[in-house]
Amino acid sequence: MKAYVASRFTNRILVAAFMLKCRTMRTKSGEQILFTNTWHTDDSGRLSDHEYQRECAVRDLRQLDESDTIILLTEECHTTPGGMHFEAGYAYVWGKRLIVVGPRVHIFYHMDCVEWYPSIQEYFTSVFEARP
Helix, strand or coil, rough: EEEEEEECHHHHHHHHHHHHHCCCCCECCCCCCEEEEHHHCCHHHHHHHHHHHHHHHHHHHHHHHHCCCCEEECCCCCCCHHEEEEHHHHHHHCEEEEEEEECCCHHHHHHHCCEEEECCCHHHHHHEEEEE
């Protein structure tokens, strides 16, 4: 599985930890998750620079295209700006698998085509093999 993890920018440390944990485990179907996103490593000091933002957006779209699954981490996202919602919509339009992990913070995350796990722990328990 090639996945792109979306969340709010302030969750970038959580995203990095989530990805690291996923890399150490195998799914119940024997797959390993490969991640395409790098936005969580962006230079927050440059985010007010228009050209840098444009470059980041183009890169993010390319990385979304490279993935077959979008995982939205919605922890701490009750009042989230539109970035991750844009990415979820992009995934939907292109027929990519969409997984929401955490609260359903948007009406579209209640659709039947969206896989939902109420917490990161429940995602790990449901998707990955138990470790001995």
